[in-house]
Amino acid sequence: MGLGFYEPEKESKLQCEEHQEELKLFCETDKKLICVICAAGREHRDHRFTLIAGAAEFYKVQVKDSFQSLTKKESDIQQMEQQQKQKISGVLEQSHNLQSKITSQFAGxxxxxxxxxxxxxxxxxxxxxxxxxxxxxxxxxxxxxxxxxxxxxxxxxxHIDQKDSVVFLKEEAGGKRR
CATH class of the missing domain: 1.20.5 (Single alpha-helices involved in coiled-coils or other helix-helix interfaces)
Known part of the structure; x- marks a missing residue:
């Protein structure tokens, strides 16, 4: 069975494999489509039944409720995602500002x-x-x-090297020495 729009005039008429009867009932206990003969049989004796249209409507309401609930959850999670992104952006901005300030202070x-x-x-x-x-x-x-x-x-x-003793004494006695 494919997914699509619900169109009653194009609804397929399925038959019971066991009795070859049209499936008109939905066994709520077993959660399956059955024919009138199956409903009267021993297998479904004490089970609860509804017409297929009523069961489909009931489950559609449940699916719609689930869809709305999931849509709300999606919206909440998207909001959380946006808040987290803003927080990340804020932390990055603070970090860059602090780095710039530190760089400037150290330059000074x-x-x-x-x-x-x-x-x-x-x-x-x-x-x-x-x-x-x-x-x-x-x-x-x-x-x-x-x-x-x-x-x-x-x-x-x-003076010491002077060989002539007379000259040596004369110069030494004469006071030429400093």
Whole structure:
């Protein structure tokens, strides 16, 4: 049997397989179509029967009720789906806003740290310059002193190497030594 519109003039006339009679009744107990002979038989003796049209109407009402109930449930679930989508969208928006805020704050902190780093490095370079100037001045004095000492050593070595004792004594006694 296919699904379709209910059209009484085109309703099929089914026959009972056992008695070859037209199926006119619906056994509510067994939930099946039966003929009048089946209804009188032992198998359906104490069962409840209705005409097919009445049973069809009863079940159509039940199906309509189920359809309406399911339609309401569908509407409720669609509303829940929409609310959930809105919540997801809200969470995503909050998350993106928070990420942007954090990125911006960290960029500010990076800028502050970079400026502080540059100032600190500049201070260290300035202090290094002062210290090195003082040390280089001291080094120049030390090198100048070494130069004089080397000259004096050279002169003394020449006196020591003097072969002529008279010249040596004359120069040494004459106070030419520094």
């Amino acid at each position: 902190l990076h800028q502050i740290l970079t400026e502080k780093e540059q100032r600190t490095l500049a201070d260290i370079r300035e202090e290094e310059k002062k210290i090195l100037n003082t040390m280089e001045t001291n080094l120049e004095e030390i090198e100048e002193n070494l130069k004089y000492i080397h000259q004096d050593l050279f002169t003394l070595q020449q």
